[in-house]
Amino acid sequence: SYELTQPSSVSVSPGQTARITCSGDVLAKKYARWFQQKPGQAPVLVIYKDNERPSGIPERFSGSSSGTTVTLSISGAQVEDEADYYCYSAADNNRVFGGGTKLTVL
Amino acid sequence: EVQLVESGGGLVQPGGSLRLSCAASGFTFSSYWMSWVRQAPGKGLEWVANIKQDGSEEYYVDSVKGRFTISRDNGKNSLFLHMNSLRVEDTAVYYCARAGPSAGDKSPGTYWGQGTLVTVSS
Numbered sequence: 001s002y003e004l005t006q007p008s009s010v011s012v013s014p015g016q017t018a019r020i021t022c023s024g025d026v027l028a029k030k031y032a033r034w035f036q037q038k039p040g041q042a043p044v045l046v047i048y049k050d051n052e053r054p055s056g057i058p059e060r061f062s063g064s065s066s067g068t069t070v071t072l073s074i075s076g077a078q079v080e081d082e083a084d085y086y087c088y089s090a091a092d093n094n095r096v097f098g099g100g101t102k103l104t105v106l
Numbered sequence: 107e108v109q110l111v112e113s114g115g116g117l118v119q120p121g122g123s124l125r126l127s128c129a130a131s132g133f134t135f136s137s138y139w140m141s142w143v144r145q146a147p148g149k150g151l152e153w154v155a156n157i158k159q160d161g162s163e164e165y166y167v168d169s170v171k172g173r174f175t176i177s178r179d180n181g182k183n184s185l186f187l188h189m190n191s192l193r194v195e196d197t198a199v200y201y202c203a204r205a206g207p208s209a210g211d212k213s214p215g216t217y218w219g220q221g222t223l224v225t226v227s228s
Binding site for chain 1: 141143150151152153156165167168201206207211212213214215216218219220221
């Protein structure tokens with residue numbers, strides 16, 4: 001098994017760029033996904049294959065990768081972006097989520 | 107419109123069994139890997155299991171191996187999770203999720219159900 005490590009919380013003011021990191025050895029060779037989850041709701045995929053955005057996801061969401069770290073960036077963060085964010089990756093037949101990061105926008 | 111609707115959750119005693127179901131509609135169910143993901147109260151997401159389009163491959167997180175079985179009925183567009191020897195630590199909301207965005211993906215994608223709560227307690 002393997003682990004993905006995220007900061008527990010990130011805070012930004014509206015309009016700033018929020019950056020959430022996710023680290024793990026597996027990320028050097030496997031793609032990452034990012035999910036957004038708001039209270040009481042199911043997760044929403046916002047980034048896949050490190051930096052691809054599903055249809056319907058705003059352009060302010062972007063992803064990048066460098067070595068064993070991937071980063072989710074939200075440019076011009078809005079109050080509605082306040083949520084928990086989880087990175088995810090898969091290697092062999094194992095799949096794992098990071099511990100999650102609570103993004104506060106205020 | 108893609109829809110995933112879970113059912114079967116409830117209160118069960120430790121050591122008991124439960125079968126979760128997920129009814130799928132709005133897409134060709136037999137073309138996609140499917141997954142179960144759970145979330146304990148106040149905790150993060152945990153991938154539980156996934157199953158190939160034709161049911162010929164299935165994989166599990168270590169903590170449920172030998173106790174949980176994922177299955178599917180493509181004729182009825184349904185996904186199942188059979189849970190045996192349940193433990194207090196299995197208490198969680200269980201989500202079914204379609205792989206994606208493309209049919210070749212194996213990982214949870216854009217479409218998730220709203221979840222069903224399983225509570226294991228005496």
